[in-house]
Amino acid sequence: MEYILKEHGGRLPVHIKAVPEGMVIPTKTALFTLVNTDPKCFWLTNFLETLLVQVWCPMTVCTQSRVQKIFIAKHLEETGNTDWTIPSGVCFKLHDFGFRGVSSVESAAIGGCATW
Structure with missing residues (x-):
């Protein structure tokens, strides 16, 4: 976390795209994508996906x-x-x-x- 604070100003180095809330979409459509933008934070993607799938x-x-x-x-x-x-x-x-x-x-x- 110190690295993220120092190198990214405390912002998580990820890019998230998501379907807008309330949309009716077909099955087999990805609801969100999460991309890590810093290879040194390789662990972050799995951690955040685990939290986000709680929806x-x-x-x-x-x-x-x-x-x-x-x-x-x-x-x-x-x-x-x-x-x-x-x-x-x-x-x-x-x-x-x-x-x-x-x-x-x-x-x-x-x-x-x-x-x-």
């Missing part, structure tokens, strides 16, 4: 919630429901029981935020 859980929850909301909306429309506000609307009909199956309160909060 897997909320992205998976968000993807599932989106598909379920589309499914609910389709069937509400087919059955003649025109009231999209609470309590009849799509957001109210998708219930989150994810708190029951996670390892911590923090995990539940992260997954729960992703349902909206």
Whole structure:
């Protein structure tokens, strides 16, 4: 870290490109790329990738919630429901029981935020 502080002014010598948040993209698309710009910091890429892939859980929850909301909306429309506000609307009909199956309160909060 002293080297990064001295040689890079405290900025990590990496270049990150990422898909903008909220984008709907096809499967098998890289969500982000991380390139180390200083060979002396070879360890940094693996360390940062390990941290960045922690977004897997909320992205998976968000993807599932989106598909379920589309499914609910389709069937509400087919059955003649025109009231999209609470309590009849799509957001109210998708219930989150994810708190029951996670390892911590923090995990539940992260997954729960992703349902909206």
